[in-house]
Amino acid sequence: MRPALHAEWTKIRTVAGPLWLLLGMIAATVALSAGAASVVRCDSAGCGGDPAKLSLTGVQLGQTLVAVLAVLVVAGEYGTGMIRTTLTAMPRRAAALAAKAVILTGIVGAAGTVAVLGSLLAGRLILPGNGFTAAHGHHALSLSDGPTLRAAAGSILYLALIGLLSLGMAAIVRDSATSIGGVLGLLYLLPVLSQAIGDPHWERLLRQIGPMSAGLTIQATTDLHDQPLGPWAGLGVTAAWATAALVTGGALLRTRDA
Template sequence: MRYALHAEWTKLRTTRGTGQLLLLAIVLTVALGAGTAKAVTCPDLGCGEDGVRLPLTGIVLGQAVVAIAAVLTVSGEYATGMIHTSFAAVPRRITVLTAKAAVLAATVAAAGTAAVLACLLAGRYFLPGNGFTEAHGYPPLSLADGPTLRAAFGSVLYLVLIALLSLGVATAVREAASAIGIVLGLLYLFPLVTHVVTDPAWQRRLAQVAPMTAGLAVQATTGLDHLPIGPWAGLGVLAGWTAAALLAGGVLLHRRDA
């Protein structure tokens, strides 16, 4: 495993496209989060906005780039034939997949932490000028606050789970365009279907099982009683999707030819 981890880290570190995509994910996440924090105002007491969630809005966009980067870590090797070299060096394919998952998770966690902290700093800077003040019930954003810390940590974990979900799908599908289409469809089409459905009960059920809607519930710090699913339970739903994707990818990787 140690050799496999070193090999996967070397491949990830020396593949320029992956690093550029993760950097782009950070930039887009912070840009959208800061823009949202700067644009939304709270003129009155109890304006109903979630002051912590606003600057973390950029996760909705950044996750797409993270997913693409994760898919390419597998599909890129299949496209170039490098996967044969990987399996020749480490014959146990599940070990290769485990090493890929571990290295990818650590890298995305580092990138996600940088993005989330930058978003919260932007929120701390912009929100008070837009009326999100203590007088309106919004203390300055601080990781010393339990709900804020949970939203921040949960957002990083959310990005890691999205990356691992994408890795599992890419391992099962192999082809980049198909894998990216499946992952982005799971993330963005579920919420669209939820809005199309008119039955409130079914809207709630779909929101409870949709990977993005359920997973991002971890960012909520207000109105928790009105959420379709609780913060940690929602992240658990995403973890279930991720585990299923990795299991499917692992089984197919083990059974079929490279």
């Protein structure tokens, strides 16, 4: 397994694309989070709002670049034909996919940590000026606060899971454009459908099974009863999607020709 990990790490760090995608993910996440924090106001006590979730809004955009990166890790090799070289050097195909998953999780986790901490810092600096103060029932964001720490750690895990889901999708489909379209459709279309459906039962069900709508409940620190699932249960749904995609992709990788 160690040679496989070394090979994947070498491929990731010796090309410019992954680095730019990770930097773009950090920038997009922090920028959207700062923008979201700057446009809301809390003008009176009890104004509501969830400062932690609001400050992590950018994760909804940053996950797009994570998905693109993860897809290219596999489907990019199919596009160039390099997958044959990879599987010749590492004939244990399950180990090859596992190595890709481990390296991807590591780099997305590191970049996600920077993005999440930057987003929370932006929220901590911006929100008090918009009325989110102790006088209005909102304390400054701090990782010493249990719910805020859970929202931050959960957001990092969520980004890593989106990467693994996308990696599995790419192993299944083997085409970059189709894989990216499939992942983004899965992430963004289910929430849209849930809003379009008038039946509250079906709306809640779609929110419970969608990898994004369920997974991002981990960011909620207030009004948890309004969420489709509990925070960790919601993240578990995203983990189930990622596991299913990886298992299916691994099985197909072992049975199909490169």
